[in-house]
């Protein structure tokens with residue numbers, strides 16, 4: 065599903081060059097739930113943005129679902145991203161003047177396959193059916209994140225990228241969000257999540273640690289098989 069070949073990212077700050085990432089080569093299969101961990105500044109977000117087609121690496125290639133992202137024009141890449149990749153962020157990124165349902169249906173114009181009935185069904189599954197016509201300011205943090213999750217999941221993307229999605233949630237609500245992501249991967253989607261915490265450790269299939277922009281550990285999570293086999 066994901067093939068990273070020797071990617072690097074350098075930033076230039078005045079005269080200084082920051083080697084933020086790489087070289088990193090790795091493959092992630094369909095249905096994996098991968099955690100990216102490591103100390104602050106080690107390159108986690110840089111890696112996630114490169115994976116999402118939002119940050120051109122300085123070198124190497126990023127392939128998602130058979131498509132080399134940075135061979136596409138910017139317009140083509142934006143379209144590919146819209147269709148194939150769902151994003152969930154720590155700060156939710158909901159539009160404040162739209163209702164829950166409108167936020168979830170945001171990309172309907174570009175993607176006619178998205179439909180209102182499916183959105184409502186998903187919001188019922190995520191247990192926010194009684195908030196459909198509320199705006200984000202009227203929601204709890206957990207409800208905001210479940211709305212963002214519904215928006216990401218609705219188009220059934222091959223890949224969901226999540227950057228600290230539990231960062232602003234209490235432990236219980238955070239665990240719930242992690243469970244939804246785990247379930248999405250169990251259904252065949254690929255999920256890559258950047259996190260500092262250990263909330264997702266038990267449900268992830270793989271944990272990758274970065275340090276100074278490089279992979280220092282890439283561990284299959286064998287302990288999860290029992291938990292993952294429990295239908296939630």
Ligand SMILES: Nc1ncnc2c1ncn2[C@@H]1O[C@H](COP(=O)(O)OP(=O)(O)OP(=O)(O)O)[C@@H](O)[C@H]1O
Pocket residue numbers: 075076077082084102103104105106107108109110111
């Ligand atoms: N736009 C930028 N310009 C210059 N340097 C940057 C830029 N973005 C990130 N960096 C640097 O690249 C390195 C990796 O940053 P990145 O945000 O990927 O780390 P991170 O592991 O996600 O950190 P955190 O856990 O604190 O969010 C850091 O040294 C950071 O200062």
